Amino acid sequence: MIERRLADAYATERLGAALARSVPWSAPQSLTVHLHGELGAGKTTLVRGLLRELGVTGTVRSPSFTLLESYESNGRTVLHVDLYRLAGSADVASLGLRDEARPGVLLLVEWPERALESLPAADLRVRLSIVGEQRRAQLEPASAVGTAWLASVGAETPSQK
Numbered sequence: 136m137i138e139r140r141l142a143d144a145y146a147t148e149r150l151g152a153a154l155a156r157s158v159p160w161s162a163p164q165s166l167t168v169h170l171h172g173e174l175g176a177g178k179t180t181l182v183r184g185l186l187r188e189l190g191v192t193g194t195v196r197s198p199s200f201t202l203l204e205s206y207e208s209n210g211r212t213v214l215h216v217d218l219y220r221l222a223g224s225a226d227v228a229s230l231g232l233r234d235e236a237r238p239g240v241l242l243l244v245e246w247p248e249r250a251l252e253s254l255p256a257a258d259l260r261v262r263l264s265i266v267g268e269q270r271r272a273q274l275e276p277a278s279a280v281g282t283a284w285l286a287s288v289g290a291e292t293p294s295q296k
């Protein structure tokens with residue numbers, strides 16, 4: 136597990152960018168990150184930093200109502216899901232996430248606890264929490280691929296605790 140203090144929104148974006156730089160794209164399956172944290176904890180901000188680092192230039196908006204936004208960059212696909220407004224687990228099935236499970240696909244899920252049983256298992260769990268005006272991030276691997284991924288992120292992002 137690694138833990139980082141995020142002093143402002145830019146720091147949250149930079150952590151997303153660090154994750155982006157070490158995505159294990161050569162893994163034989165798609166990759167899944169579960170993003171936990173209360174309303175306003177910075178989940179979408181982290182996704183924005185990650186997508187920018189991957190070369191996505193357009194607007195990165197929260198898929199609060201659409202549940203899913205899809206991005207393509209350099210032959211990679213990033214699926215950004217926000218399940219906060221999920222009505223029922225049938226909704227998750229209708230997103231077709233399992234059909235998207237292939238190498239070169241990264242799935243980022245906000246509010247995964249809304250439908251854990253219907254989602255692909257996490258490789259990485261990111262927990263964001265609000266600490267005063269700032270945020271704290273805890274990153275925890277949940278698969279072998281996630282363990283390797285997190286080791287690179289940990290090496291790249293100095294701890295300021």
Ligand SMILES: Nc1ncnc2c1ncn2[C@@H]1O[C@H](COP(=O)(O)OP(=O)(O)OP(=O)(O)O)[C@@H](O)[C@H]1O
Pocket residue numbers: 141142143144145146147172173174175176177178179180181197217219245268269270
């Ligand atoms: N480290 C930080 N310090 C202070 N503010 C931050 C930090 N990271 C993000 N923020 C700010 O927190 C606000 C909410 O961020 P964001 O929309 O990313 O949260 P979220 O977790 O996606 O919320 P939701 O559950 O509603 O989707 C934004 O204004 C963002 O700029």
Ligand SMILES: [Mg+2]
Pocket residue numbers: 178179180197217245
């Ligand atoms: Mg959000």
